[in-house]
Amino acid sequence: MLEVVGIRKVFTSGIFRRRSIEVVRGVSFRVHKGQTLGLVGESGCGKTTVGKMIVRLIEPTAGRILFSGIELARLDPRKLRKLRPKIQIIFQDPDRAFNPRWKIRDSLAEPFKLNRLARSREIIDRVLELIETVGLHPEHLNRYPFELSGGQLQRVALARVLALQPELIVADEPTSSLDVSVQAQVLTLLKKLQRRFQFACVFISHDLNVARWMSDRIAVMYRGKIVEEGKTESIFGSPRHPYTQALLGAILVPDPEAGRTGRVASLNHVSPEVNLEKAGGCSFQDRCPHAEKICREEEPPLVASAPDHQVACHRFKDLVPVQANVTGKVCFL
DSSP states (O other): EEEEEEEEEEEEEEOOOOOOEEEEEEEEEOOOOOOOEEEOTTSSSSHHHHHHHTTTOOOOOOEEEETEEEEEEGGHHHHHHHHHGGGEEEESSSSSOOOOOOOOOHHHHHHHHHHTTSSSSHHHHHHHHHHHHTOOOGGGGGGGGSOHHHHHHHHHHHHHHTTOOSSEEEETTTTTSSHHHHHHHHHHHHHHHHHOOOOEEEEEESSSSHHHHHOSSEEETTTEEEEEEEEEHHHHSSSSHHHHHHHHHHHOSSSSHHHHHHHOOOOOOOOOOOOTTOOOOTTTTOOOOTTOOHHHOOOOOOOEEEETTEEOTTTTTSSSSOOOOSSSSSOOO
């Protein structure tokens, strides 16, 4: 369905002294039909930029993005327009995703009109079907965006995406601006709709518990690179990269009597944001408590540490896998 091969993105800034920042550095992964890949990491690691490159809101500097065998970067505007309905994105902030002057019915009708998917008299029936699919009532169609709650508006955003019957959805922190109880409702709906329509999904999140619940596979990003990737149960059950171990060890368990076993040493306080000007070697070496000379001199490749599990760490064989500091279930309070 989706194959990302070595994509890179370099941004430049400044007028007189041009400065380049490589925010995505050789990211590769695959997502199959009906599958969800969770792309996780701290703010500034480049995960949102990856999502925007997939839907071609941003053009990659290098690398390939293939959708059903078609290389997206090589498509001319006309061919891209025909393919775009199959690849959709859900943004983080639903308040900014809608025209405040349009009623909800107008926003849901727009995809049908732009892509000529239905006749005028058929559009209202399709819009009614969509609003009911996401668990809202027909009376919501006559309201403006500011008259809906954040959870209701994100449901409308999901309905608008489904109007085009996409085969791939990039969900960029789709519930981070919502209350926890509302998050659970929206995420449950997203999983239900994925089972029904079998679309592939790239789920971008900084919330590891949510990513674990939503994803079949997890890719952990740090400073523009994937440092660990594998099946969700493998990443959470036996994380091998020190950065992944630190992230999972920091998760709070909703049980006051639960111990915090398996935590790694505190990380050095260095900005996790991408920096093209830093010295070579492992991108994590200046924060890693296990760094050695080779870590400062050579960048580790992404290699198999177990069946269907990859890690980019020179010392993963020497480090004892830790148990993630999480319970068996995701708890929505």
